[in-house]
Amino acid sequence: MKELEIINTIKNILNSEFIGDDCAYLKDLGIVVTQDSLVEDIHFSRKFSTPFQLGYKSIAVNLSDIYASGAEAKYLTVSLSLPKNIENNFVEEFYKGAKSALNSAKIVGGDITGADKIYISVTAIGSAKDRKISSRKNAQKGYKIITNGLHGSSSAGLYILQNNIEGYETLKNEHLMPYVSSKLSDSIAKTAKFNYAMMDSSDGLMDALFKIADNSNVKAKIYFNKIPYDKSIENFDYKNMIFYGGEDYKLVCAISPDDLNNIDNNLYYEIGEIIEKTDDNIVEIQCEKEIKTFTKKDIEKNLFKHF
Amino acid sequence: MKELEIINTIKNILNSEFIGDDCAYLKDLGIVVTQDSLVEDIHFSRKFSTPFQLGYKSIAVNLSDIYASGAEAKYLTVSLSLPKNIENNFVEEFYKGAKSALNSAKIVGGDITGADKIYISVTAIGSAKDRKISSRKNAQKGYKIITNGLHGSSSAGLYILQNNIEGYETLKNEHLMPYVSSKLSDSIAKTAKFNYAMMDSSDGLMDALFKIADNSNVKAKIYFNKIPYDKSIENFDYKNMIFYGGEDYKLVCAISPDDLNNIDNNLYYEIGEIIEKTDDNIVEIQCEKEIKTFTKKDIEKNLFKHF
Numbered sequence A, B: 001m002k003e004l005e006i007i008n009t010i011k012n013i014l015n016s017e018f019i020g021d022d023c024a025y026l027k028d029l030g031i032v033v034t035q036d037s038l039v040e041d042i043h044f045s046r047k048f049s050t051p052f053q054l055g056y057k058s059i060a061v062n063l064s065d066i067y068a069s070g071a072e073a074k075y076l077t078v079s080l081s082l083p084k085n086i087e088n089n090f091v092e093e094f095y096k097g098a099k100s101a102l103n104s105a106k107i108v109g110g111d112i113t114g115a116d117k118i119y120i121s122v123t124a125i126g127s128a129k130d131r132k133i134s135s136r137k138n139a140q141k142g143y144k145i146i147t148n149g150l151h152g153s154s155s156a157g158l159y160i161l162q163n164n165i166e167g168y169e170t171l172k173n174e175h176l177m178p179y180v181s182s183k184l185s186d187s188i189a190k191t192a193k194f195n196y197a198m199m200d201s202s203d204g205l206m207d208a209l210f211k212i213a214d215n216s217n218v219k220a221k222i223y224f225n226k227i228p229y230d231k232s233i234e235n236f237d238y239k240n241m242i243f244y245g246g247e248d249y250k251l252v253c254a255i256s257p258d259d260l261n262n263i264d265n266n267l268y269y270e271i272g273e274i275i276e277k278t279d280d281n282i283v284e285i286q287c288e289k290e291i292k293t294f295t296k297k298d299i300e301k302n303l304f305k306h307f
Helices: A003-014 A051-069 A090-101 A153-162 A169-176 A183-191 A205-216 A231-235 A238-244 A296-300 B003-014 B051-069 B090-101 B153-162 B169-176 B183-191 B205-216 B231-235 B238-244 B296-300
Strands: A024-026 A031-039 A072-082 A106-114 A119-127 A144-147 A197-200 A218-223 A251-255 A269-277 A281-287 A290-295 B024-026 B031-039 B072-082 B106-114 B119-127 B144-147 B197-200 B218-223 B251-255 B269-277 B281-287 B290-295
Touching: A003 B090, A003 B106, A024 B072, A024 B106, A031 A051, A031 B072, A031 B106, A031 B119, A051 A072, A051 A090, A051 A119, A051 A183, A051 A197, A051 A251, A072 A090, A072 B024, A072 B031, A072 B119, A090 A106, A090 B003, A106 B003, A106 B024, A106 B031, A119 B031, A119 B072, A119 B119, A153 A169, A153 A231, A153 A238, A169 A231, A183 A251, A197 A205, A205 A218, A205 A238, A205 A251, A205 A281, A231 A238, A290 A296, B031 B051, B051 B072, B051 B090, B051 B119, B051 B183, B051 B197, B051 B251, B072 B090, B090 B106, B153 B169, B153 B231, B153 B238, B169 B231, B183 B251, B197 B205, B205 B218, B205 B238, B205 B251, B205 B281, B231 B238, B290 B296
Parallel strands: A072 A106, A218 A281, B072 B106, B218 B281
Antiparallel strands: A024 A031, A031 A119, A072 A119, A144 A251, A144 A269, A197 A251, A218 A269, A281 A290, B024 B031, B031 B119, B072 B119, B144 B251, B144 B269, B197 B251, B218 B269, B281 B290
């Protein structure tokens, strides 16, 4: 089964309005919640990641989901499953790395069990108090599209690690310990007067743009020359890394121009805008003089056009 | 590393007052949270459990932790990792089983990833609104010790499954789909005037008694002939199954006699009382005329005395 089929199966059984978003907003409790898992040899390899880096990344990717919702990250639980042959200091190093990613959030529980491979599942809880919470459905014609960091570094870093290429420490580090920041999220959630649509780029910049456009029934126009990226990735297949690489964990947000006026412009890069209401051709990328349009069918069939 | 060592390592790094309890009580948010994982061939086997039963149990064991805290179970997230060779209807059957265990709680998120074996990690969130929340530290001299179900059935059921013994459907079912109930928890949490100490028997009746006594610095006296159990387990090593078997997921609570007066006595069995303040000999079991005392050192060394 493909991911979309699986999600539909689950939705049909549970009849839940929550399934499908990264963070669930539980209004009655005033919180958001997200759970993300990292599985050895699927999401990471012990060849590349130290236990410290794994601890850091397990926390950071979940905080990133909380930031994408606009909530204040508060608490996390960590479930760790470890094989018998794990190095003696794994738990200590893992939690030191986890702690280094926490910012002001706290780890408050979880469990440790045995397993054949390393399996890490983290749940993060954020507070919605005094904040406007994001929804992918909120983008409107005229909204600006902004992001808060460089795209493509993580997948370039993974490529470099997998191909044993020397140098490029910054890119490798962005893959192993992606930098996540709450600053843009805090600023928007505390000041926005209109609804906004924010996601993180965990599955790639294109995925974030698609999901916002698809859920809001709008068309997003992106100017390639405005997308921030590390110039050193131009040595690789950089355009595809930028759009489809994933794991950069940067925020992508469609926000009203009025609200954007109140955000410190050091916190974001403006990369495009929402240009019209539509149900089909939902993402348009202008790259020099060429314009590529991506339809809803492209997403559903996983037909990603390469650059 | 043993479990206690691991927990101490984590505590030292995180400097958190929360680590060590099954549910963390997040007072500022008015919620409790717990996360528990089930790993194939460690916690269950596909030989014995159907996908439906696995879905049910994954939810039930986490609801049980919420009930043990006294909170109202509200929301869950489910992280599922599945091998490629999984049967086609696994996700559907798993979620049907999960749904059957939900009562009024809702599944609001999670993820599905690949893995070598089935790995299930569930987080449950409960509301503390208008309820007094339990802590293991709350037991006092004079408190009554009560439980809300039969002990030993689950481990007897597992033994029967593993040894391919015919019959005993009730016991097998209690292992595969343990019955959990919020009734006693709801009643205590909504009416208690004094603090109380409640746990579930996920790791066995003795473990629950030990942890309450140890954290409260009291001695618990239990009358073996008052412990409810299914008489059919007398065909096996039943006393050890009752005390050390685990996975029954029944509530064990030390509660003031005054508060107990307000609880419908159809909801519990009284099995003992807290008899004194002490730092060492903390659980005493009276079994016919024989009295066995269990010290704190017995726990720390994992020296469980067999009956």
